[in-house]
Amino acid sequence: MSSSQEEMKFPSWPKGKKLIHLDLKGAPPRVDYLFKLIEFFSQLGADGLLVEYEDMFPYEEGLTLLQGTVHPTYSREEVLSIQEFSRAKGMEVIPLVQTFGHMEFVLKHKALWELREVSHCVSTLNPHNEKGVKMVMEMLRQVVELHPGLSTLHIGADEVYMLGEGSESKLWLAASGSTVEQLFLSHVTKVATMIKEIWPHLTIIIWDDMIRGMSQDALKASGLVGLVQPMLWDYTPTLDVDTTVSLLEKYCSAGMSELWAASSFKGSTSVFTCVTSTKRHVENHLQWLKVAASLSAAVNLKGIAITGWQRYDHLSVLCELMPVALPSLAACVQTLLHGQFSAEVQSIVKEKLGICSVEVEYMGSNAAVESLYPGRKLAQLTVELDALLCSEEIRFFENSMFVKGWFSPYHQQRKMVNPLICMQIQSQASTCLVMIQQKMEAWREEMVRLYQESTAQEWIEEHVRPIIAPLHRIIEEIADCVKEMMP
Helix, strand or coil: CCCHHCCCCCCCCCCCEEEEEEEECCCCCCCCHHHHHHHHHHHHHHCCCEEECCCCCCHHHHHHCCCCCCCCCCHHHHHHHHHHHHHHHCCCCEECCCCCCCCHHHHCCCCHHHHHHHCCCCCCEECEEEEEEHHHHHHHHHHHHHCHHHHHHHCCCCCEEEEEEEECHHHHHHHCCCHHCCCCCCCCHHHHHHHHHCCCCCCEEEHHHHHHHCCHHHHHHCCCCCCCCCECCCCCCCHHHHHHHHHHHHHHHHCCCEEEEEEECCCCCCCCCCCCCHHHHHHHHHHHHHHHHCCCCCEEEEEEEECCCCCCCCCCCCCHHHHHHHHHHHHHHHHHHHHCCCCHHHHHHHHHHCHHHHCHHHHHCCCCCCCCCCCHHHHHHHHHHHHHHHCHHHHHHHHHHHHHHHHCCCHHHHCCCCHHHHHHHHHHHHHHHHHHHHHHHHHHHHHHHHHHHHHHHHHHHCHHHHHHHHHHHHHHHHHHHHHCCCC
């Protein structure tokens, strides 16, 4: 961090919940590792979990097709034990169930294609199809009933792509003279009202992005006032403080004074990032501290969800694994607690995790400090394997002087090569493969202790296979060519 960043001091995060987001739609941890993570979150100073189960929830009866097939779904007993363990650590569990957008894990199933707003958009529910509304309510019923004592529920409703493009929506818009904004509001209001009728005690949270552009008057007339609490999300290190404050004040003036924020500690840098940048995510939290310090007294900030996305959506690749992001998470929570990320706060983070740097790439180890870092070995191996895969020697092997000079497509096509030099290329490629294989096997061994074999295989196919495939190809093609040039 720069010295100017270290010196920035704001009031610590206002009284309110600090929720850690568990995105289980990718790389769901084994339950024993999940308990270690929850213990760690509690030690950091968090007081709640925002759990996005998706297909890891043990849906029953008519919804069994929603259960995961790649990863074994958590059992009912495991879901209850996660809540019990969390409560014992002073942490509330808030489930997040998507009810409009980001319903890929539901609408990908052929039996449910008819519930899509448009056929080519797997994420958005058709708000006019009563079957879809009934299904959403059944999903919510099963989740709520498996969370005894539940007080707060997040119903998503972000990024409702292609809304208004379906044939039924076009007819509705034309007949009513309404707008897409009103179409969005009608569905969310309908679902939230039904929830309140069944569970009047529940607090309902929604993501705010679909209502950001709405006027204050439109929000007042929307039916959402007193029904839901918006959660405003921004994960960037350059979060615009003035714009964010204005948005929160607009919601408050429209009658929605109980509001939430959402920051990020991982999973929001790029869709395929492997190693988390603590600096980037701390800067996001410093901006949120500025926002909180600038709000009027009328805004009741109920808390902040510190999100850790595991995928951008159900059908995208894995983002950073949780172990490599824990230094970032610890730094972000401590930044909120202390109102800054000073040298003293960095020391607290390093001492808690038993590391020498808050950046996971350079964390090293502090043997004199007992580490609370769950998954530390996997984090180190992931960083090392990623560095090896990204090294110029391996990533650009095909562009090396020897490959381009003595084993070009021209040479390969005609099988006319210099055996001596090509055998040297083959030897170098084999050495690279052995290095990767050894590091990958050590990584896999540790990985399957914390995650399912299917997650380890997915990560390898995403990050390792594309790098080693060209090396295998060169070795095989050189063998064929050299055979033609040897007696």
